[in-house]
Amino acid sequence: QIENIIDLWSGSLKTNILTELKNWKVNLVQHHQLQMKQEKEKHAAQVKQLQNEMENLKELLHTYEISISRKDEVITNLTQALDKQKERVDLMRKFTLWRIQHVKAKQEEYAIRMADRHFETALMKKMWAAWRSLNEEKWKDRVARACQLRAEDVCVQLTNDYEAKIAELTASLEQTKAEILRLHSERDQYEDTMKKAFMRGVCALNLEAMTMFQSK
Secondary structure (H helix, E strand, O other): OHHHHHHHHHHHHHHHHHHHHHHHHHHHHHHHHHHHHHHHHHHHHHHHHHHHHHHHHHHHHHHHHHHHHHHHHHHHHHHHHHHHHHHHHHHHHHHHHHHHHHHHHHHHHHHHHHHHHHHHHHHHHHHHHHHHHHHHHHHHHHHHHHHHHHHHHHHHHHHHHHHHHHHHHHHHHHHHHHHHHHHHHHHHHHHHHHHHHHHHHHHHHHHHHHHHHHHO
């Protein structure tokens, strides 16, 4: 009987232990599956977040590429502008050098011409002095008379020219004064007209105000 009781008890214990082990196994499997599900969800969320970050980084990279391309275009344009400006400066420098050389050449030519003219003038003066010293007694009175007549003619001509110029300027001045007087009279008439119009407007407003007050 004891043996049977022990067998029954051992069988029940075995059954309970196996049942408990099965329950533990099921719980472990369920817990593992739950953890796996949570890990998969976390992994999916992380993957999605990483994909979003990658998309944002791609957009940012695209923006940077556009910005870099624009910067390259700006740099290219600035380089071209600098090259053109450099060419323009070189051309201006060459033109300035050419102009300076041209001016120097003209100055040298002018100086040579003036030196030749001065030499010819000095030579003519010497010749004139020699000729005058020889013929001074004969030609003194004649030259003096001729110079005096020429000077008188020149003075008369200058006097006539200046008198004509003065008459022309006087006529222009009178015409200008007449125009100024006419403009002043027109301005006075315009001011009188504006004053009359303003007074008529004020009178009309006063009459309308009196009418309103009388009606009230």
